[in-house]
Every structure is written in C-alpha cells, then in structure tokens.
Amino acid sequence: EIVLTQSPATLSLSPGERATLSCRASQSVSSYLAWYQQKPGQAPRLLIYDASNRATGIPARFSGSGSGTDFTLTISSLEPEDFAVYYCQQRYSGKTFGQGTKVEIK
C-alpha cells in the first residue's frame, strides 16, 4: 500500500500569508495525486488533480506542484474561507489518503 505523509500536521498562519503544504509518497505515484479541502461538518472538496490542475471553480490562489514522491499545495494568499483541513490522495496504485494538514488562524 502506498502511504502518503503530509506535513506539517498543523499550519498556523494569518490571512494574506502564503501557505505551503507538503505530501510525500512512500513510492512514486507519477502525477496521480489530488488535493482536497474539508471544512468542519462538510465533505471533502476536490481542489487540485493530477498534481497541478485546478478543479472547476477553484480560485487561482490554489496551486499544486510535484511528481513522483514529493508534492506541494500552495495557497498564495490566505482568505478567511481557506482555513480548513487539506488532504492529499493518490490513485496510482489503489486509492489512499494522507492524514491531513490543518490550516488554522494564527
């Protein structure tokens, strides 16, 4: 099973700051990686797919990069609605998720 490790577990930032989230795979997943956002009491929402493509309706401040085993989700300037938990997921072999990074207000 491919294990995805996200870091940090929690990121404390202020609105307007840049957020950089990491996801590392235990083996290569090529570009078969997505990022989801989950707010309290809500289902996850697809943000980025195939490592770097924004899903429909996702603002340009969200960007993804990486391939192989190392991936990054960047939020260029945090808006109040961006404080949430972010998960990465791979579908290169099976389907597994990372444990999440919580972006909280500092």
Place this chain on the structure above:
Amino acid sequence: EVQLVESGGGLVPPGGSLRLSCAASGFTLSTNWMSWVRQTPGKGLEWVANIKQDGSDKYYVDSVKGRFTISRDNAENSLYLQMNSLRVEDSAVYYCAREAAVTGWFDPWGQGTLVTVSS
C-alpha cells in the same frame, strides 16, 4: 447541480448489518464509476469500494472484502453499500463519491452518513 445524498446510517451492534444508499441527481449515474469512502477521527479518510458504470467490476479495500457489497441501480440513479458482519472499527462517516469521468478523481462527494457499531 450535481448532488449526492447518502442515507441509511445509524447505530448497529457488532455482527449486525446495514444498507447505505446514495441518491444521485444532476447527472446520469451510468456515466461514472462510483465509490464509497469512509472517515474516522483516528484513521482519517479510507477508500472502501468502487463499482464500474455497468456494475460489472467491483473493488474493495481488504478490510471489508467478504463483508461489504457495493451495487448500483442506474435506472434509479442510486448507489448502495450492503454492510454485513459489522465491527466496531467500521464505525465512521460514510461518503459516496463520483469518480469524475475525465479525471478519475472523487468529485463531488455526498454529505455523508454516520455509522456507529456498538453494543
């Protein structure tokens, strides 16, 4: 608007059974693979099972093989998960999710239904 609405969750004793349903609207169910994904505070998000557009192929995570059965009724635009021999560790919020036709990723997800396995 594409929408998925789960139902059927509840409290069940260990060894019991439960059938979850997912009603799809805003799109034609028969065009997509569909999945069930569960979430617990301890284990996080875990993909459980998926099913091909016509129901001919089904896949499961090892921990539920032989106990859970995924099915669909495209005429009714509905997805199902029959859960038998339930264990305490099956307690979770269960989401149905569409696997997008072009990208293959989970988009969108339903709001989830809570399953609690406890005596």
